[in-house]
Amino acid sequence: MKPIKEGKVREIYDNGDSLIMVATDRISCFDVILNNEVTKKGTVLTQISRFWFDLTRDIVPNHMISTDVKDMPEFFRQPKLDGKSMMCKKLNMLPVECIVRGYITGSGWKSYQKDGTVCGIRLPEGLKESDKLPEPIYTPSTKAEIGDHDENISYEESIAHLEKAFPGKGEEYAARLRDYTIALYKKCADYALTKGIIIADTKFEFGLDEEGNIVLGDEMLTPDSSRFWPADEYEPGHGQPSFDKQFARDWLTENEGHNWTLPQDIVDKTIEKYLLAYEMLTGSKLS
Numbered sequence: 001m002k003p004i005k006e007g008k009v010r011e012i013y014d015n016g017d018s019l020i021m022v023a024t025d026r027i028s029c030f031d032v033i034l035n036n037e038v039t040k041k042g043t044v045l046t047q048i049s050r051f052w053f054d055l056t057r058d059i060v061p062n063h064m065i066s067t068d069v070k071d072m073p074e075f076f077r078q079p080k081l082d083g084k085s086m087m088c089k090k091l092n093m094l095p096v097e098c099i100v101r102g103y104i105t106g107s108g109w110k111s112y113q114k115d116g117t118v119c120g121i122r123l124p125e126g127l128k129e130s131d132k133l134p135e136p137i138y139t140p141s142t143k144a145e146i147g148d149h150d151e152n153i154s155y156e157e158s159i160a161h162l163e164k165a166f167p168g169k170g171e172e173y174a175a176r177l178r179d180y181t182i183a184l185y186k187k188c189a190d191y192a193l194t195k196g197i198i199i200a201d202t203k204f205e206f207g208l209d210e211e212g213n214i215v216l217g218d219e220m221l222t223p224d225s226s227r228f229w230p231a232d233e234y235e236p237g238h239g240q241p242s243f244d245k246q247f248a249r250d251w252l253t254e255n256e257g258h259n260w261t262l263p264q265d266i267v268d269k270t271i272e273k274y275l276l277a278y279e280m281l282t283g284s285k286l287s
Contacts, residue, residue, distance in 0.1 A: 091207025
């Protein structure tokens with residue numbers, strides 16, 4: 001079987017009335033696919049998404065049908081795809097990435113230092129780097145093609161994007177995406193905190209099913225799409241240690257001439273962090 005679409009990390013296969021999404025061991029930073037593969041990374045991404053999809057069905061339906069390769073064509077039962085594959089409903093994806101920030105960090109912190117705003121939203125004065133925000137903020141972005149960068153847009157601009165794709169539905173869809181995003185983040189961030197992990201920010205993607213219902217798709221609250229911080233080391237005023245690929249990003253930022261290749265010890269530490277986050281959040285180990 002050949003994928004019908006390849007993203008930076010995922011490959012998507014057509015399975016007739018469903019899709020099969022495979023999370024590879026590729027890693028991307030700054031929208032570039034690195035030369036390294038990170039063994040078991042795809043398994044972590046698929047299984048942690050499965051955990052969150054199950055946890056949040058009461059808020060919004062999601063696209064997951066099964067992660068058991070016995071439910072899939074024989075091609076997916078090979079060892080390199082077992083654990084990394086998810087059978088999903090086919091969706092008409094909405095053209096907005098739904099980003100939610102509960103803490104001020106990364107590009108949000110840089111923006112706040114300049115003019116006291118993040119994506120046009122004015123925040124209280126006197127915040128320190130990594131401070132928890134009074135309330136989570138919704139900061140949507142466009143969805144870029146591979147090699148391009150996503151572009152932050154205002155809530156009003158998200159209405160226009162959605163209206164262009166779905167005439168007459170822009171305002172309704174924008175409001176529902178915002179409300180689902182905030183509700184999902186609050187439930188999952190509260191849960192993660194009980195397991196010793198702060199979810200600083202994350203992104204969701206949604207689509208429409210055949211009946212026109214909004215459905216949560218893609219991945220969910222993985223170390224690729226979120227910033228996870230250890231709660232017991234949290235200290236505002238500077239950047240935080242993390243369980244996610246920020247570790248790899250930091251190495252690339254600090255080392256010139258890397259040619260988009262990580263040294264093996266950084267690869268090993270990256271998957272160590274991914275696995276630890278999975279174990280803390282789910283209470284189980286990946287074999």
